[in-house]
Amino acid sequence: MRHAVVIGASVSGLLAAAALSRIAERVTVLDRDRLPGEDVHRRGTAQSRHAHGLLARGLEVMELLLPGLTVELMERGAFGGDLQADCRWINEGRRLAPAPGRMPGLLVSRLLLEGQIRRRVSALPGVEVAGESQVADLTHSGDWVTGVRLVSGETVSAGLVVDASGRGSRMPAWLGQLGFPAPAEERVEIDLTYTTRVFRRRPDDLAGDPVVIMAATRAVPRAGVALAMEGDRWIVTIGGYGDAPPADLDSFVAYARSLPAPDIHELVSRAEPLDEGTHHRTPASVRRRYERLPRFPRGLAVVGDAVCAFNPIYGQGMSVAAVEALRLGEWARRDRPARELFRSIARVVDAPWDIVAANDLRLPGVRGRRTAKIKMVNAYLERFHRAAEHDTELGRRFLRVANLLDPPSALLRPACLFRVLRGGSDVVRGDTGDAVPAGEPSYPARHQN
Structure with a gap:
């Protein structure tokens, strides 16, 4: 393959580019935002201001795609731990029994993680990551996608176009323009709103434990996450299904007291705040069933949140995207029909989707099919x-x-x-x-x- 184009320079798109760089002579990643040289927030990654989890499988695959990434992140302030011994996992208001679990984890902010992945991918031979390059639509010849057309009017030709543009993907509309059916959607309407604040971290906070992950319960449909991160900071995200946590400090602390267990409240009631807090709302978890389409253009693929956008409170998105990037590379090497890729991705998505959908459908007010x-x-x-x-x-x-x-x-x-x-x-x-x-x-x- 001479040239592959990836739409979107978030974690999913960058990892897709890393996988394709082993196959294609050239890979171009296009993003509508101006991509900063430093690790700062940008419009296209609104989630970067909130807590992010990197699951064990996601870390494994990122290291496969970009060897040495873990060490580089730790040199920049990220730190590791044992996912069972060092983390407080609280389900149904009960803490999972802690013990050495031989599952290494990495605590790192979304900004640092995405920034370091972008630096690594940009340095790969034949890879270009271009900001301020918004894709308007696809170019095609018959049933073959031949590239993309930018809002600027420029056309970029490619042997493969990969949509990694996230929840707001325009792929269903683009397929209609090409005469192909759009995928069916499955939705779980969660009406989740969460608020995040950053606090100063002290060595004795939470008796030294660096993580609290607290799931909502039927009695208390509120959840929370507190993650230690580089710079001696905590990032704390608390959220409710059908209600919105306030951002001002006193109300944030009071809301934390209502969570199913006291750990996060004890932390935020004592810690020094470092910001004013920020909100985000996720109306639904959405899965697009590309694997069920009877027809799909050649030279085109879809990955990441553009296929399945999970409830972000579970922290699965980046790890699922990493595994999908691995599958994308394997599929592109064999040059097989898109149906095979989508079936492979569906097998990756099935387990985390079932976990998220089933867990959310326990809660009052969540709308979806309860089988x-x-x-x-x-x-x-x-x-x-x-x-x-x-x-x-x-x-x-x-x-x-x-x-x-x-x-x-x-x-x-x-x-x-x-x-x-x-x-x-x-x-x-x-x-x-x-x-x-x-x-x-x-x-x-x-x-x-």
Whole structure:
């Protein structure tokens, strides 16, 4: 392949370019924003001001695509830890049993991560990352896409065009202009609004733990994340389904007190604020079913949020995009029909989509199709989280699924089912052998403001 064009210079587009650089003579990444030389916020990445999770599988794949990236990020201030031993994972108001889990994680701001990926990709042979280059539409010859036309009127020819333009992708409309059907959409209407503030981090905050991830519950449909990041800072994002957390400090702290467990409130009520806070609203999780289309143009692909835009509170987007970039490179090397790529991407998306959709559909006010399977899985997971509060092996298995290392079906294997049933009845022993009463939450019930 002589030339590939990638639309969008966010994490998904940059990783797609890294994968394609091993196949194409030239790769051009086009973005409508002016791309800064420093790590600063820009219009096209509104999410950069909020907490971002990098899952274990995502870190693995990024390192495959850009060897040495982890070390470079750590040299710039990012730091690692054990995802089970060092992180407070709180589900149903209960903390997952901590223990060495042999799952390395990396704490890094979205700004630093995207900036370093952009620097690495821009330095790859044959790769150009061009800002202030907004794509207006596709050029084509019959059923073949031959390139893109910019708003400026310039045409850029390519043997492959990859849409990595995110939630706002115009691909469904472009397909209609070419005479092809648009993909069906699946939506889970979440009406999630969240607010983020940055605080000074002290070594003794949260007894030294660098992460709190707190899921919403049916009783309290509010969630929160506190992540340590470079520069001795905390980034804290709290959100509600159907209500909006305020940004002013006193109200932010009061809202944090209403979360299903006290950890984040204890942090923000004592920490020094460093900014004024910022809001974001996500109306829905959206999945476009490109793999079900009967026809699709040659020379065209779609990846990242343009295929599936998850509820961002789960932190899956960047990691899923990384795996999709790997699949994109494998597909482009074989020069096969787009249907094969979309089927491969669908297999990547299935597990995290099922996790997000099922978990959100537990909550009042969330609109979507509640199947019998979803209801059964949610009932099982509630019991699972009760047992995992004291069973470190269940905690390890849950985190491997949450970090996209294992499929959700791993939580239904006989050994796992046995531990859950045993944990829900009397006493559970974790890997340490300590006996504890099962079924009692670590945290008292909290009421919303």
